[in-house]
Amino acid sequence: MLKLVTVMKQGVLVVRLTGELDVCGANEFRAVVDEALEASGAKHILLNMQGVSFIDSSGLGVILGRYRQIAPLGGKILVVHLAPQVQRIFELAGLMKILNIYQSEDQALELL
Numbered sequence: 696m697l698k699l700v701t702v703m704k705q706g707v708l709v710v711r712l713t714g715e716l717d718v719c720g721a722n723e724f725r726a727v728v729d730e731a732l733e734a735s736g737a738k739h740i741l742l743n744m745q746g747v748s749f750i751d752s753s754g755l756g757v758i759l760g761r762y763r764q765i766a767p768l769g770g771k772i773l774v775v776h777l778a779p780q781v782q783r784i785f786e787l788a789g790l791m792k793i794l795n796i797y798q799s800e801d802q803a804l805e806l807l
Contacts, residue, residue: 701731708737713746716754738770745776773803
C-alpha cells in the first residue's frame, strides 16, 4: 500500500512516499503527481523516498515518465532518503544518470 503526500516548497513539488511503489501504487503516483504538477506549475520534483521499502518496474516507469514530462522544461527530479535496496534497483535500471540524490529535502532545495 502506497501513501503519497505532496507539498510545494520553494517552487518545487515535494512528493513524500511511504510503502511500496509497485504496480498498485504506480497509477496513484502518476495521477497525484500529474495533478499536482498541473495545479502548481512546478518544473522540479523532489521525491522523499524515506518510507519506500520496495519498487518494481512499474514504479521505475512512472518516475521515468515524470522525468520525461519535466526534462524538456529544464526540470529535474531530486531524490532524498533512498534506501540501499531501492538505490540498487535505480542503479540497475540506469535511473541514477537522470536523478540527483541528496541527504535531505533542505540540502536538495539548497543545491537546486
